[in-house]
Amino acid sequence: MEFFADLILLSDSTIRTATPLVLAALAGLVAERSGIVDIGLEGKMLAAAFAAAAAAAVTGSPWMGMLAGVGASVFLALLHGWVSIAQRGNQIVSGMAINIAVAGLAPTLANFWFQKGGQTPLLGDDARFSTITLPFADMLADVPVIGGLYSELISGHNLITYLAAALIPAVAWMLYKTRFGLRLRAVGENPEAVDTAGISVTLLRYQAMVIAGVLCGLSGSVLSTGLGGGFIRDMSAGKGYLALAAMIFGRWKPVPTLLACLLFGFVDALQGRLQGVDLPLLGEIPVQFTMMLPYVLTVIILAGFAGRMDAPKASGVPYEKDH
Amino acid sequence: ADFTPVLLYDIGGKFDKSFNEAAYVGAERFKDETGHGYKDFEPNSETQYEQALRRFARRKADLIIAVGVGYSVAVKNVASKYPDVKFTVIDAIIDLPNVQSITFKENEGSFLVGMVAAMKTESNTIGFLGGMDIPLIRRFERGYRQGAEYVKGDLTFIENYVGTTPSAWNDPIKASEMARSQYARGADIIFSAAGPSGLGSIQAAKDTGNLAIGVDSNQNHVAPGFVLTSMLKRVDLAVYGAMSAAEAGEWAPGHTVMGLAEGGVDFALDEHNADLFTDEMKAKLEEARAKIISGEIVVADVEGSNSGH
Amino acid sequence: MAAHRKLPYWADAILLPGLNLLAALFVSGLVIWALGESPLEVLSLLIDGAFGFEEGVGYTFYYATNFVFTGLAVSVAYHAGLFNIGGEGQAMLGGLGLTLAVFLVGDLSPVLAVFLAILGAAAFGGAWAFIPAYLQAKRGSHVVITTIMFNFIASALLAYLLVGPLQRPGGQMPESSDFPEGVSLMHLQDLFAMMGFTYESGPLNLSALIAVLCAVGVWFMLWRTRFGYELRVVGQNQNAARFAGISVTRMTVIAMMISGALAGMMGLNELLGEQLRLLGNFTLGYGFVGIAVAFMGRNHPVGIIIASIVFGALYQGGAEIGFEISTITKDAVVLIQGLVILFAGAMEHLFRDPVERAFRMVWERRAA
Amino acid sequence: MTNAFAIEARALSKSFGDVKANDQIALKVPSGTVHGIVGENGAGKSTLLKMLFGLYRADSGDIFVSGQIQHFTDPSDAMAAGIGMVHQHFMLVEPFTVLENIILGAEGSANLDAAKDAARAKLLMLEEQFGFNLPLDTPVEKLSVGVRQRAEILKALYRGAEILILDEPTAVLTPQECEQLFALVRQLKEQGKTILFVTHKLHEIMTVTDDVTVIRAGKTVAECKTADTNPEELAELMVGAKVVRKTARKQHETEVARLRLTGVSAVGDHGLELKDINLEVFDGEVLGIAGVAGNGQTELLEIITGLRPVQSGVIHMGGEIIADDRLVTNPIALRRMGMAHVAEDRLKTGVVESMSARDNAILGYQRETEFSSHGILKLKAIAAKAAAYFESQDVRPRNPDLPIASFSGGNQQKLVIVRELAHDPALMVIGQPTRGVDIGAVTKIHDQVTELRNAGKAILVVSADLDELLSISDRIAVMCEGEIVGTLKVEDATETKLGLMMAGDKREAS
């Protein structure tokens, strides 16, 4: 029974940890499916986290925060789009540049506006997306198995987490079941084919960047107004890169990407749980080694799943339309 | 010319909600009270420690205060080259005739908050959350544990560290996740020594209806009612003291240890957490404070302590 | 043949990047102005801080040295068609190899120790790149993910060692003991002094020369040797490589190991040149900046050296701004770096069309 | 005006920088006819077609469709005007199914499933009308070139094209597929469609077109009824001089087997297996390999040239074993033993696109002491060699510093061939020697192969072009489903016989 409780706990933590990851990974997925490599997830996430926290702090509304977060992220996505599409620039450098610039810009603005040393004020409960208790969760809590599952695992997350849960099928549906999705997937594989079919490559890619911006904006917003309660410098802490890895791991497909994010989330929760615990046979593992666990595991799994990666063929390659 | 001391932070930066910020507060107080300005600098890398020290030493600054153990080597190098410049280094010990070293007995302060936690816990399980698993942070943990065990013998401890890269200090999300996990596993009070990441632990306390203990600065106001207390490390006093002394011409080299006796460490009690303390608790804490100061209680330290001597 | 006539080399290599740099500085100026400071004053502080005095120049080149190593590392892998994001971790392991070598023989012979440290840095950095390379070559594991993972693993490993077996006795931070007396790379100012003139070059040390040698070596390897030719063929077209009898697996592994070795040598500058001990986080993101440096330098060693100097100047000049103006914090300087990478690194074509048009007009007028 | 041309170009000009790709080109295509366009590599054919399809914008001149002047800004305008184009390099999204590819950009409904259903109904009608039978739900990457091309044509018809532009549609097709294409073209014509047809194979012009326009150096040099001309005349018009084979096949005895495959089997792509291949190529002969694409010819080239392991059996070259179930000889070693290899797929395998022509001139020979010693490249020797190649093979433009990608396929091929010839091979293995190459260059390449043969060297040629095989081979082996179904002396071979064998009919085998 304790094992079961532990498992629910870990899973609960997995869901929270995976929320920003999966949103960012989907953003990367949409961008790369359109042919634009997006290593700037980290920066967009951080910018959104800052904008969301700042707006929420000023207006007292998490919704305004979310709006600002999404706005900031979309702006950066379009900037990256402009560099990649119109300037035919190097997409990797552009992404890195955005990551670095935001790491500097966010605390600078925070300092300028709030004088709190690169942080925003801490958000009160009203200014955050606090946890939502689903109907009957309390009532069912004592029912064995299902009750725990429902009240602990499914209930009690913040709004953006539920939104993310809804967005995963939505993105998959958009990608595979709509005209737009067909064109999006086509433009990442063979922009010339799209062009000769009379569809604007440029417009499609900008549209994809807007979607990526929105998703990444939600991902950043959940950091500072959902899971956390305010902005702290560098608070994205590498999650953007991890999301990128999850997306590649998920072979640019929504469901496998989700699974990869959940795996990262789970292993992360597990490593926290293993710290300082006496394990049978192994004894107590130094924390540094438990912290390695998610990364070592990823490498091992990756090596196990040998084979080619199905990266969209045109991703990272600027499209040069002839005259 | 006008007296202008220099304050050098460590890589964490001026507003780390921790000891750099405390240093800044001390310098601001000095500025407000005396009207003397001061210069400060936030380095990006270890190399800039020495670069900054040299630069201000060459310009014959009136006093250079370097905050953080990371400055040890750099201060040693530069101070020996500029014997007529005064250096104060906080958290490190440099044995040179022109260097004043100030260190703190974090373990003593941690002892007291450990006692608070033990007295307050209902589940008899308390947690500790460190930024990185390094000796500096282990000292907090050691004192905390000893203080708690001083009150109750049969406590369960849960202990976590956030990470291994510098982002461990800036990852409130992960810290909050770890804190939540500790609460779910039965802890009802968590002491975090993790810099800004600690804010995540306070957030988790608030979200789950448990208690957190802040660190370095007084963080009681962050989430009133959910921050049991804060372990204060009065770097502000050290900085203010060094600046004032230098201005008054009373600055002296050597090693100063700031423990409970000197008011260098403490626990925070203010209007935000007054309701959480009973008179009985306060009495016990004062008793322990007296015993530590008198030496009746010896708070252990980890190997590599720099506050002993 | 006006249209097929390419821009003169100097326009391509200096004029266009220069214009981009100016654009980046212009936008940075707007930000500074918005923060309530004078852009011109800040700019002059930046330039003066980076190049205005002997020690400033020294620091500029000191930082540039790090970027040359990591930039070359990225670029060698890139020429082989691999995207090595693992410079950070490889540099950490290089630092470890260097440190182990130093402690192993430092007490016997400082000269031998320095020599072994250089080898150790390269060997450990290369070895750390080996596993991702091998997995890429044999198992198709995406090297971008594995190298990111190896960065985290390296930092955890270093953290473990530096609070455990390698910890400085009595130390509070994750760092090793000081290197034995005399085990270091000579500071160039001391070398200058030996040669009879004084030039205060701060922490600039012999590893700067090693970095330049590496750049020359990389250039020679890529464009003058058969190995480099084969490496580039693999990078461009693996089918053609097989057709030409080149083993893609072998080349992938070797190229990544060279890349890792170059990244690993970054520690020569930071640790063996200046800090004289192993620090837990001495890499400070230089490995990542190396990506930007490599692409800004168009993946050519000369370009990489120039881009490194630009970045060195930003690091050093940025620090000098921080000394003088406290509102321009290190964050603002990081922002400026980001803008420079964006404009000078990612927007190659920003001014190309207008400049080409201008050149064409001149050519036509001359022809007429 | 009822008698308007379906499509007409008046004085169209287009320059790329200083290169006048099209210079006052004129083109008149009567409605309901098949119109051929011929010209050398780089003459400007593709440029013209791309302007007609709205991909390029003309610098000057006008385009008329059914007498109406048109101002295309992009392909959707051209498609709206009833023009469809099948490009030289297919514009297909490989992982997509045929159906998805066809509807891309003309989906109708925003709901993909609904769009697909609607399209499927319409496509089935079209398929019936034109006698197509395409696997609509198969990803394009799994299909042969011929099927892909029909998918492209169906894509154009689906969009209601009345005028169909085909840029070198036969370059990569097998004879059977060509026949099917021609049948389709005739059928389309009967249905009233107008077709523009570019090819380098003049006999195709003769079979399928009504009129023909000849382009040289961006200008229209002739326009005539197909019935009034002949291949020799067209070739002369294209090149501006007479085109004749200079080298005749010398009769001589061939005894020494330079290459011998004994009972070789190997795993191929897409589930294909090479089974029990027995084959000999003698010194002084050209052995041609015929077969429908995807029947193992590619794999055969690969096992011989050290790019693919064999499962069983042995390959000998000049008495030495070069491959068996454990041994794969490195291509470099094979070259040193005297095996030259012209790869079947130039861009995929034979050259490194982004590298200069000079660098490409040593690909595969980079380890020869001529080009490098002690691991150092001999840049001067390489440059001299590349210049010599350019000169001897008349590669244009004469600038080895340009990336190979900026040469036309024909010129790339010339360079690839001379690179392999230059090292005095004892055995030359050639895949698709003249794919996409113009008549002048074809003639030159065929001459070179024959000279090599006359000099007593062994040559193995894989080609999808039966005419080519018939004109240069001594013997022709036919592959089907991974097996050699038979070998014919060239005197005994006819297109019909070979075609039957390619379809798997072993009765013809002797």
Ligand SMILES: Nc1ncnc2c1ncn2[C@@H]1O[C@H](COP(=O)(O)OP(=O)(O)OP(=O)(O)O)[C@@H](O)[C@H]1O
């Ligand atoms: N996109 C382009 N950029 C620059 N020059 C071009 C471009 N496309 C064509 N050209 C030039 O225009 C000329 C005509 O090219 P085009 O592709 O029309 O020839 P083609 O007749 O189709 O040749 P091929 O038989 O090889 O297909 C070429 O010689 C080339 O130099």
Ligand SMILES: Nc1ncnc2c1ncn2[C@@H]1O[C@H](COP(=O)(O)OP(=O)(O)OP(=O)(O)O)[C@@H](O)[C@H]1O
């Ligand atoms: N982007 C470009 N820049 C410069 N030249 C180009 C470009 N694209 C095409 N060309 C030129 O256009 C000409 C024809 O191009 P195309 O793609 O039609 O060649 P191809 O059809 O492969 O040649 P071939 O018919 O000989 O096989 C080539 O000579 C090439 O030099």
Ligand SMILES: [Mg+2]
């Ligand atoms: Mg063409």
Ligand SMILES: [Mg+2]
């Ligand atoms: Mg062609």
